[in-house]
Amino acid sequence: MMYLNPHLMMLPILLPLLAGATMVFINERHHRLKFLINLSSTAVMLFTAIQLLMQAQSGLWPADMAVYLAANWSAPFGIALVADRLAAVMLILTATLGAATLVFSYSRWSKTGVHFHTLFQLLLMGINGAILTADLFNLFVFFEVMLAASYGLLLHGYNISRIRAGMQYIVVNLVASLFFLIGIALVYAATGTLNFADLALKIATLDNTDRFILQTGAAILAVAFLTKSAMWPLSFWLPVTYSAACAPVAAMLVLLTKIGVYVILRLWWLLFSDHSGASAGFGGSVLLCGGLLTLAFGAVGLLASQEPRRIASFSAIISSGTLLALIGYGDAALLSSALFYLISSTLAVAAFIMLTELTDRIYTPAASVLALSMEAFAVEEDPQETAGVVVPAAMAFLGLTFAACALIMAGLPPLSGFVAKFSILHGLLDSSAAHAPLWARWLILTLLLVAGLSAIIALMRFGVRTFWTLYNSVPLRLHPTEALPILAILLLGVSMVFTAGPLFSLLDRVSTDLQQTPAYIERVLQHQVISTEEVL
Amino acid sequence: MTRWLPSPLLSLALLLLWLMLNQTLEPAHLLLGAALAIAAPLLTAPLRPFKARIRRPGAVLRLFCWSFLEIIRSCFNVSRIILFSKADNLNSQFIKIPLSLQDPTGLAVLSCLINCTPGTVWVEILQDTHELSLHVFDLHDENWWIDTIKHRYESPLMTIFEQEVP
């Protein structure tokens, strides 16, 4: 494989920034041009992410990770960025989902307001930055970039429900960001450093007082991250927000939740691994219990959900809960399954949200009330009509894609959701060396199955009411740019089943990487700045 | 000249400002300061519709000296009143003073002097009558005020900012 430009790592951050800035100049009249810029930027991002992954896999990088010292100051003094397999996988997920939602937004949402495209690119910048950075305060900055863009996008297509949701989402996140800052300050007060690797190095040697300050800081940081990743009881903003946002934005918000999980995953494994002395495993039980509660809450909420967006919301909450519980469970062997699940569920929920925008065109509130009451009283219709009804192609497409989404979300075979769920369950049964108590294993197992069941019930209820009960008199219009991204995402979900073998071996490497704390520390802290001699 | 340096006095003041800010007389700063002092008025010209012309620098100096003393004096007056007078004995009043000064810049300087003098606050110029409405902290003699303002302040200002003295 060709030697790769070392600056490639910056591309996922710089490109969207430049593209976003460029698009500020372009008048909204040239919507198509903006779309093209946006799409090409996202495509290049995807390509870059894939390249990064291939590099990480190729073994060309020491410790299989690339370190980038922004402004040429060595870690821990300057800001370091680290691309490893996990980061690359997350970048790929981001770019993929970004491209899909972008194409989806083409026919409607990207035209409705101003600066949609700029905000979209900057959102991607924030996400990519948060994925790549290895510095706590820089993480805060990129979180703010990401959140600020998400505020803007959430309010895109200004209406009453969006503004209500925006109030909630913004305030909750602002307060969470304040906690974030307090946490950073405490971590700095205890260790005098902000770099992840340096933190991991220092944490083992801290005296008791500093350790307590650090752990308090970490706990407060966790509050911020857990709010973003929607752990119960910090997750109530999520259904409101997902229900209000326009479809492409809500789909991206699904990813944002997962970024919170990603940060927890990375930081927790780095800072509180077995190498961190007395702090090892700190807070794991909170993550575990919180995750389980979230999972249970998600399952209950899903059963209670009638509207599609709430179904999506609670599915996202369930997946957050599952991931948090698995992280807290503390078995490295489960990480690959968790990541597979993360990818699969993110894609499915995002696709489902996009789908809801299309089903909203056939799903009228009045008709749904009628369907509901007919179900409730088991009304018997005169079943004399014995001929079927022709389903138009658009409806058939929607039905099919809905079914696929539902299968993945509920973890039913044969799509990726089942593989994910199976691998988690298998891993749970198989896990022997886990720190977590035995009850946790059985509780996760049970809750996962129960959550799957409630997903089945909720999705079936929604599907039957939407696709089998009601027809719009006007033929359903389906723009190809709306259909294609959904289809593409779902095909990914399908292909994940066939490529599950290689995918799992990749993810196994990811989880191995995560456990190599000393290697990470050494790799980051030993990375040399580029000296003048080198350049000349 | 006027094209590139529409208000030389302002430019000079800005140059002075720059040098005082940087507390230096280095040639680099002189050059940079000059450039900024020329550029700033040019760039802000559209937003400054009124141009001031100052004719009698000597009168300016005299006016300021007198005002300075008046400020010190009023300052102690006001302090004394705050500390030692009963509020009931205060005769705070609005008074009106007919003005003949028309130049906005002149009026502005007048307002500055009045407002900087403790014990008096400029309210506004009544547009219909071109009278100055003034609030006096402790009024003893209204006519004294009218007289002082007209002669001590207004007429020097008119000589400075306006062509003919009435």
Added chain:
Amino acid sequence: MMQIPADIPAWLAIIVALLLICGSLITLVGTLGLLRLPHFYQRIHGPAITITFGAGCFLLASMLYFTALQERPVIHELLITAFIMLTAPVTAMLLMRTAVYRDLRNGRRIADMATDPQPVTGLSATAGAKSSGLMEEPRDRNPE
């Protein structure tokens, strides 16, 4: 807490100290006026001495002190004087006018205007007609 050079000349110390004490006392008096005087139209005169005389003393002290300390003319404090001269009148003027028109709009009689048969402004005749009784401090509960 303070870092005054030990070898500071006596004359300088005395002058600066005097200026500072004078300035701070005037400042205190000005704000005392702000607190104690009964009406807004009187209170607005209190801070004026703080701004002019108090600031003047401090600036002079600073100028002298640093000029002596650095053995070069330190006069950039004049800038503060200039800026204050440029900005403080605007505040006073606008605040005064605000107060007057808010009172007029609320139909409040301004006690200070009572002796003057003519209303303050050309258009405040209506306000004058309405006005009766003593000026009372309005309860400004809901200013926005």
Added chain:
Amino acid sequence: MTLLLLLLLPFLGCVIAACMPAYARNREAWFAAFIALCGLLLTLSLYPEVSSGIVIKHELAWLPMFNLNLVLRMDGLAWLFSVLIQGICLLVVLYARYYMSPKDPVPRFFAFLLAFMGAMQGVVISGNLIQLVMFWELTSLTSFLLIGYWHHRADARRGARMAFTVTSIGGLCLLAGVLLLGYIAGSYDLDAVLASADVIRAHQAYAPALLLIALGALTKSAQFPFHFWLPHAMAAPTPVSAYLHSATMVKAGIFLLMRLWPVLAGTPEWTWIIGTAGVCTMLIGAYLAIFQHDLKGLLAYSTISHLGLITCLLGIGTPLAMVAAIFHTLNHAIFKASLFMAVGIIDHESGTRDMRKLSGLSRLMPYTATLAIVASAAMAGVPLLNGFLSKEMFFAEALLVGASTNWWMSAAAVLMGVFGVAYSMRFISVFFGARATELPKQPHEPPRWMRFPVELLVLCCLIVGVAPQLSIGVPLQTAAASVLGERLPDYNLAIWHGINTPLIMSVLAFALGILLFKVLKYRFNLLQSIHIPVLYRFNGKQAYESSMLILASSAARLERLFSTRRLQPQLFLLVLAGLFASALMLQAMPDFKHAWSVDNVNLPFAMLWLVGCTCAVCAAWQAKYHRLAALMLVGGTGIVTSLTFLWLSAPDLALTQLMVETVTTVLLLLGLRWLPSRISARKMNLVASNRDKLRRSRDLVIAIIAGSVMFVISYFVLLHPANFTISNFFLDNAVPGGGGTNVVNVLLVDFRNFDTLGEITVLSIVALTVYALLRRFRPAQESIGIPAQQANQVDPASRQTPAEQANSGYLLIPGIYLRLLLPVIGISAAYFFMRGHNLPGGGFIAGLVFAVGMIIQYMLAGTVWIESRLKLNPHRWIAVGIGLACFTGLGSLLLGYPFLTTHTAHVTVPLLGEIHLPSAFIFDLGVFAVVVGTTMLILIALAHQSVRSHRVPGAQQDNSTAASREIR
């Protein structure tokens, strides 16, 4: 390879079938039949191998890390089921060709049918338990689609939902059970699992695994108490019923029990769970079948009953019972399929399936009637038909179990036989009696080829019934052997075993059955009665819907209880979570004794913060009704904060905070204009309710606790000396590496300029968002008009435009100053910018200063006048600023350094000496531009709302009311 083809063929067919045109009934049918025929032939081609006892396996690697490969495995049992699946599918397809209306869009039907067949095929040839579960769930899914084929009908939807809900719950249980089984056996491979049968039965997880798997199987096979979904699944088109409820769907559960029989059976748990479920099901099913009025309903309950019988046989657990179970499965598939098809014909030709309306059909459709009667005789277990043989075997096994003590098993078997005869009588009664007159259609014989499948199946009934050993002996033995292995018992598939107890039981059952039917018919008006005796209360349909509804509503109640859609509780929880996190600090409480000394207190500083804190507390107190006062109070805290930064050696922070204070005040004032006033509760004579008071005190307590915690943490941190921090590096390198003496600025534009880049991005995003929002801003109704202050004629300015006010009105005199201030502020901004690298200042501060200078101009002369003279275009400033910052960073790439590496150019100019031009300078210029752009964009966008709203026509009319709202 054949196995793979066998598996893939139906799915391939499904895709092709789905793509065919909507009304291509013939083409569809022939195509589907072709697929089924191919499948059948493929299966039959495997017979030689299978019958010789070879287990054909085909393995595909999939997830080796989980020991999970795709294994296709064909043995005798799988082969027998495969034949059933493919063969009956072929017949059903043929039948459906005639049954489905020409108006039906059949591609969907055949596609689903083929997919279902594929899934079923997958279940039986899975050599891996997980894979089996996958296909299992797929059968649930495809059957859901088939049952709901006529989805415009509520009963079809409900039937589909019920079936899917029940079977997928079972599926999840099965998954759990299979996982446990795999966990015990160490592999999901069927052979491995079968090989470790003894280990499994001895394992402590055996009981839960058995229970879970049993739940899976029993739900699928509609066993009591999960049987209720099956009758409602009859809403499907009859070919679907014929297929699903004879040979496939429900038989999947049976198949699973047979498949795992060697592993799980033979324990008391097995017998109890499986046996009890079987007995109950067969009795209840048979009993309920008697009282049905719908022909399909009767068949549905009879299916339940027969499935119960098979389950019961499996539960008995003897090898011979296993043989009987396989045999009966086969027999039941054959006669039940034919019966369903016959019913379909009746329905199709007469337009109804209601037995209360139908009678005397044998005269109208004699041929069909004969077939149906023969098939139902097989169902009743009449000798010389296949049903008889397996029923005899069942009786024998029941006797074996119930010989000594458990006589109830034999009794149950006879009772089931009695009921079976009764409902069969009931079934055939439609063919006799007077000719029905009031039928929707005039019944007649169906088309030739529609009847053909029934004929074929009935023929099979006869052949098997007459010559069992000859016809079915070998396959049956192969199948049984593949399950039982060496335990295969000797048995004799003869028609006549002599007069023995089972025969007596059969005869008894016949006699009593006929008697029962007569009694019910003539005494209890069976044919018209609506209520089912004893069990009438149980209405599966309503129960399902009600339970679903209760589930949803109780979930909704739970969800409401454990969540909220309101902001305040969320913030409360967030604060609480933060407090819990901070509670960790309490473990490390240092002793504060020495810390409380007074010499720690600087009096002016303490007084300063007395001001700051009082302002903050009062702002908190005033913010509700006195927004402006609160805003000013916050300003008081702000200035104290800024002064503190200045005092405590952070001049850059102090300057920034100061400017941000000003800009924030302006911003909030711009916003306040659009917030209508609040009337205080006291004025409205509102008294806070107790709940409100309680909440307020709760919040107060939490706030105080939070503040105290923050105090403790802060004090703790302050008293705890800092160890080594990375800051020393910055101090050491600021001048040599960063080229600036102001370390904070060097941090911002050099060491950590990446943060700054992100920060200006945040600013830009917010500005753009604000702009986008304000473009669609709709102000509150009360604030649309011009403000009361401007509407009041007392002020002469109310008659002037903003420009007039500034150029000749009351703002003329202040305007002279303010306009002079603009270049002054500009120069000052330049000053702060230039010195930033070495002294407090920099792009942020300069940008804010400059923006404030511009804002003053806007405040003075209004938007219209300013913008007619100067186009600031803040968007451009933002984009250019980001561009500058980025390109500065990219410049270093050209030199081979990482992004944003700073460089300093040292230029020697003759007159001026050496000039240092760090690239950080350009970066800072970008920061400056972004700060100016964002601040201006936000403030101007807000300011523009005034101009916009004044254009609103209705605004002027509002003046009178606006004036009346004049502020006190």
Added chain:
Amino acid sequence: MKLLLEISLYFSQFCVVLAMLLCMLRLLKGPTAQDRVLALDTIWMCAMLFALLLGISFASLVYFEWAMLIALTGFVSSVALAKFLMRGEIIE
């Protein structure tokens, strides 16, 4: 002499902060909004004076810019508040 200056500086600091405290009381009491604006404006001015005192105390010029910035832009919020009270909006 150093002591004299230190004492006088300390006294001045005390006085100025006390002045701020008095202003704050007016800010709390009101009663009219213009009173509060005036009080806030005076607080800012006192803060400026305090910065000058800090500069003298520490014999450092670093504190000057802050005071200068207040002198230059401190009035903006007061003017904005005043205009808001007078006109109901600050940018028309």
Added chain:
Amino acid sequence: MELTIALSIGVLFSSGIWLILRPRSFQVITGLLLLSYAVNLFIFITGRLSVNKPPLIIQGEAVDPALYADPLPQALVLTAIVIGFATTALYLVVLLGSRGLTGTDHVDGKERDSEE
């Protein structure tokens, strides 16, 4: 000074927390302002307090860290101040939009029955 500033951070934090738990959007924005002060001060003090030691390097001398305040928290606070300003602006506009569209200044965009 340590005690004073710690107490002040506590008071500001308390006031801010009280305000963000209130139902009116203006109360919340005021609370956010106060909270930002508290948090900024808190970040600032993690560099511990130092008087008259601004991190402005005196050139020509060896750098003694004891003579300078910790610059890093200052840089962090600077970023936090600016971001805080930006988010305040955004929240303000959303608040106004909510007031306009929903007709109430309640944070939920709808009045509750028994509300303050």
